[in-house]
Amino acid sequence: MILKGKEIVLGVTGSIACYKSVDLVSRLRKLGANVNVIMTGNATEFVSVITFQTISCNSVYADMFKPIGIREHEIKHISLAKRADIIIVAPATANIISKLAWGIADDPLSATVLACRCTILVAPAMNESMYRNPILQENIRKLKKRGFRFIGPASGNLACDEEGEGRMVEPEEIVEEIVALIGVKQDLEGKKILVTAGPTREFIDPVRYISNPSSGKMGFALAQEARDRGGKVVLISGPTNLALPDGVKFMQVLSAEEMEKEVLHHFDDSDIVIMSAAVSDWKPSVRVKEKIKMKDELNLRIESTSDILAELGKRKGKRILVGFALETENLIKNAKEKLKEKNLDLIVANKIKGNYPFGSDTNKVVFIERNGKVTSFPKLHKSEIARRILDRIKP
Numbered sequence: 001m002i003l004k005g006k007e008i009v010l011g012v013t014g015s016i017a018c019y020k021s022v023d024l025v026s027r028l029r030k031l032g033a034n035v036n037v038i039m040t041g042n043a044t045e046f047v048s049v050i051t052f053q054t055i056s057c058n059s060v061y062a063d064m065f066k067p068i069g070i071r072e073h074e075i076k077h078i079s080l081a082k083r084a085d086i087i088i089v090a091p092a093t094a095n096i097i098s099k100l101a102w103g104i105a106d107d108p109l110s111a112t113v114l115a116c117r118c119t120i121l122v123a124p125a126m127n128e129s130m131y132r133n134p135i136l137q138e139n140i141r142k143l144k145k146r147g148f149r150f151i152g153p154a155s156g157n158l159a160c161d162e163e164g165e166g167r168m169v170e171p172e173e174i175v176e177e178i179v180a181l182i183g184v185k186q187d188l189e190g191k192k193i194l195v196t197a198g199p200t201r202e203f204i205d206p207v208r209y210i211s212n213p214s215s216g217k218m219g220f221a222l223a224q225e226a227r228d229r230g231g232k233v234v235l236i237s238g239p240t241n242l243a244l245p246d247g248v249k250f251m252q253v254l255s256a257e258e259m260e261k262e263v264l265h266h267f268d269d270s271d272i273v274i275m276s277a278a279v280s281d282w283k284p285s286v287r288v289k290e291k292i293k294m295k296d297e298l299n300l301r302i303e304s305t306s307d308i309l310a311e312l313g314k315r316k317g318k319r320i321l322v323g324f325a326l327e328t329e330n331l332i333k334n335a336k337e338k339l340k341e342k343n344l345d346l347i348v349a350n351k352i353k354g355n356y357p358f359g360s361d362t363n364k365v366v367f368i369e370r371n372g373k374v375t376s377f378p379k380l381h382k383s384e385i386a387r388r389i390l391d392r393i394k395p
């Protein structure tokens with residue numbers, strides 16, 4: 001979703017156009033945004049708090065000195081300002097525009113705007129004479145100089161049977177502008193992306209297995225980022241404790257053999273294949289049917305599992321193929337060899353010494369591309385690493 005994860009603050013002021021902002025909230029939520037509504041006291045004369053509260057699924061902030069929400073100790077105008085990706089004032093009365101131009105902070109909305117550092121979008125709505133008044137025009141110019149963005153007003157029917165300039169632009173148009181300002185790029189629209197994640201388990205007997213500590217966090221982050229950018233995602237994962245991402249086709253597997261079967265099944269259909277699963281390199285030659293007793297001698301014969309990545313490299317065609325390398329030494333040299341051997345477009349190398357990627361939300365990685373380009377990154381959140389991987393390989 002194009003506004004997934006975005007924090008939007010919507011300021012609603014005392015104009016007859018207030019009712020349109022209910023639709024605006026609904027549209028923003030459908031695109032994945034979390035919307036917090038701030039109403040001026042006068043706005044509550046036009047539309048009730050309960051309407052915005054219900055449509056936004058958040059408490060409405062309308063009284064500076066009345067705590068709301070779960071974190072009642074928070075200073076709301078500061079906390080909302082801090083986490084907002086954008087503040088929209090729609091409808092914006094002549095009054096709020098002039099207050100903002102003069103740095104007045106005597107209500108929840110004007111105080112929040114004054115405290116914020118994000119983009120501010122203002123959608124004026126008023127009678128034409130008010131709009132054309134040189135005082136208001138001067139205040140609008142002042143705000144524009146300070147980086148405030150304006151959308152509208154439009155011309156047409158105004159309240160009280162008047163015609164002219166002053167109508168708030170329609171919610172669709174405001175949404176378009178918001179998407180252009182803060183929307184997640186949809187550069188994977190129409191692309192099919194196959195991602196693998198997590199460890200595999202190779203059972204010795206019904207209760208013991210060979211595996212590794214992979215948590216699946218990297219693969220899940222990749223699947224979510226690809227989905228948010230418009231891709232059609234298939235996520236094939238070994239056992240993890242992670243919540244299943246919405247909007248992704250999810251396939252659960254256990255062993256390397258099951259992983260191979262599912263990957264090959266979806267491979268032909270994919271444009272991009274990212275193999276971030278930590279597939280076990282070995283499996284027991286025999287899986288014992290009954291639990292091996294402690295007193296029994298354990299003679300474990302192991303053999304290699306099939307090399308899924310090498311097989312995909314052979315069948316690659318025009319697909320983009322990404323692999324991961326985890327090394328304890330000679331990171332770049334070993335990763336470069338793996339990239340070549342497996343016919344990859346990009347390998348994401350991560351060293352285990354001084355950086356333990358398993359289970360962590362962050363990692364320190366190096367990208368090595370087919371053309372030999374090497375890029376090292378500082379410690380980043382796995383969602384940020386996912387974003388950078390997709391930026392690098394997008395077709």
Ligand SMILES: Cc1cc2nc3c(=O)[nH]c(=O)nc-3n(C[C@H](O)[C@H](O)[C@H](O)COP(=O)(O)O)c2cc1C
Pocket residue numbers: 012013014015016017040041042043092093094095096125126127130
């Ligand atoms: C029925 C009615 C409609 C109004 N519509 C607008 C409007 O569209 N634009 C505007 O600037 N003021 C309008 N006003 C006047 C504002 O409500 C008034 O200036 C108020 O002080 C604005 O307060 P606020 O900016 O804190 O919400 C309207 C007033 C009434 C009674």
